[in-house]
Amino acid sequence: MKRLKSYIIMGAAAVLATSCSDFLNTAPYDALSPGTTWKTEEDAQKFVVGCYGGDNDQVPGWEDGSTLLYLDCASDFSYNNFPWEGYTPLGNGTLTASNYGTSFYDFSVIRRCNTFMDNIEAIPFNDPAVKKDLIAQVRVIRAYRYFIMNWYYGGVPIISNYSTADEAKVPRNTEAEVRAFVEKELDESTPDLNKTPSARGRIAQGTALAIRMREALYYGDWATAKDRAQKIISLGQYDLEPNYTNLFNVNGQDSKEVIAAVQYIPNVKPLGTIGQLYNNGDGGWSSIVPTQKLIDAYEMKSGLTKEEAGSGYDTTHPYANRDPRLAFSVLYPGCNYTKDDGSIAIFNTLDKTINGSTNPNYMTAADNSSKTGLTWAKYLEPMNQYTDIWASNACPIMFRYAEVLLTYAEAENELTGPSAAVYQKINLVRNRVNMPNVDQTKYGTKETLRELIRRERGVEFAGEGLRRADLVRWKTTDGKLLAEKVMTGTLERVMGTVNMDKNLDPTLRATINVNASAEDKKIEDRVFKPHYRYLPIPQSDRDKNPKLEQNTGY
Known part of the structure; x- marks a missing residue:
């Protein structure tokens, strides 16, 4: 870990030291070639870590753990209460070119990868296979970033390193052209990668195949998606984690189920977003919370949907007899959860007061109370797995x-x-x-x-x-x-009350008021x-590069 720490810091420093204009972090107009001196294999190794990501939020990485946790807020399954955090417009449909929420339009990692590719051939290596593996890792990182932007925006510039800012003002490639580039990079690079990662967080063949698999799936290339899935299975390296909840705990970070995860290390590169997920009463912000639509999606434990005749679904006790993944994934009213001191408490977001005292977790008690009455259990339960929820070592799974x-x-x-x-x-x-x-x-x-x-x-x-x-x-x-x-x-959210008797079945503690008013239930x-x-290209990026055409509808 100490070696990885030094690589992250030095790799990021190598990138930041090359800043020659205000264009550093926004591309393609900022893709100015740095003057970094490359001499040794160690220089190349450090720079590769810089391609994975820096030691702070100012140096974007090939993926971001915070982004993975927030992304479902752009869907029906999660809710972001604070517009300035970037996901409210994506969730409620108020996005425009100037109110786009979070932006995925960022070429900084691609620029680092291009710099690596421009310099690596001149560097001598003791073992040619090590060099091939490093080159392949960087090509995969670059392909992944293009895949992400292509999926969200439907065609982005395929950039080189440019000598001037004006030269870097290039138009968008088509979505098909970017797809072809991504697929070629991944297919050519995979055989040169190690079969197993050289360290936790490093790309090996399984990760490259997984990216290619997901890209094919998203675009409906069923034959390729199936083929790459089978190739991952045939590697024989991965298996399902027997304990589902263990996947999202610190103790499960080396599970055989994990193919790739974003790496965070306390005191080096911690993840503060975990603190934002906890509810008000536990010192959190409730920035990212599940919705009732997610609860409704779970089957009954019998395998019947809740709408099917004979399912036994009870609208007043909606958490009872459900797919176990509901309780593994969500803290729901009435469930038990582990607090930061290790004690077991009952999660209550439905009652304004508890034993005569104000309930800080009541849905409208504070800005940072969960507006849905729900909180994620994934990555949060138990709370005492983290020394500091605002500087955690949670490693969100990719x-x-x-x-x-x-x-x-x-x-x-x-x-x-x-x-x-x-x-x-x-x-x-x-x-x-x-x-x-x-x-x-x-x-x-x-x-x-x-x-x-x-x-x-x-x-x-x-x-x-x-x-x-x-x-x-x-x-x-x-x-x-x-x-x-x-x-x-x-x-909407549900309304009701929670019986705080610890001896009761947790799934039956909450009694939902099915006659609650539409006004009380409404969130947005x-x-x-x-x-x-497709998301809008941020207007600020188009202002700096007039050759970027906006997506239809914006």
Whole structure:
């Protein structure tokens, strides 16, 4: 860890030391070639770490843990209460070119990767395989960043290192051109990578294949998505974590299920966003909270949906007899949770007062109380796993093995319809949390199984940043984006009361008032317009580079 720490700091310093204009952090107009002197293999190694990310938020990384935690706020499954944090406009549909919320339009990592590629060939290495592996890692990082921007914006400039700012003012490449570049980079680089990571957080073949798999899945290239999923399975390195909750705890960071995660280290590069997730009464901000729409998505533990006859769903006790992943993923009214001192408390967001005292976690008690009445359990439970929630060592997951299995299932179903292989992959994920096998009679057609796979993917990865992409790639039966259906309307919370008796079943402590007024339940109105499939290029970037054409609708 000490060696990794020095590499991160020195790699970031090497990048920052090359700043020659105010254009450093925004590209393509800022892609000015640095004058860094490259001499040794050690120089190259340090700079590669700089490509992964710096030691603070001012040096963007190839992925950001905070972004992964916030991303579901741009969907129906999570809510961001504070517009200045960047995700409220994406969630409620108020985004414009000047009110775009968070921006994914950033070439700083790509610029670092280009600098590495421009200089690496002249550096002698004792072992040529090490050099090939480093080059491949950087090419994968660069391809990943292009994939992310291409997905959100639908075509961005493919840049070089330029000698002047004016020269760097280049137009957007098409979405197809960027896709072709990304796919070529990933396919060519993968064989040169190590089969296993040289250290936690480093890219190896599994990560490159996972990026290619997800990119193919998102664009409906089912054959490639299935092929890359199978290649990851065939590596034999990954498996499902037996304990689902362990995946999101510090103790589970070396789980065989984790293919790639963003690395954070206390006192070196900590993650402060964890503090923002906790509720008011525990010193947090409730910046990122689950929604009732997520709760409604979980099946009953029998495998029936809550809407099906005979499911046993009780509207006054909606947390009872549900898929175990609900309790593993969400802190719901009435559940037990572990506080920072290790004590067990009852989570109550429904009562204004508890034993005559004001309840700081009541939904409207404060700005930083959860407006949905829910809080994430993923990464938060137990609270005492962190020495400091505002400087944590949580490492949000980018790719995990369950995604490989469900990607294979989705791709194979779209290619050929239901098969033994599809059911087997889904059952592995469901059985891990003691959910029953798929009912092959009920889900025996491509269409019915498609709906199950979508639901399974939604609840399995809730809060992990995949939901928005799924909603804009999936279509309803009339050909519209699924996002138009599920992200339009009034976002609501439930009202009720919590029995604080510790001896009661936690799933039965909360009693929901099904007759609560629409005014009490309302959080906000939301809308999703078809052109929101692509985000607007920030107007500030277009002001600096007039050759950037804006996306339709903005």
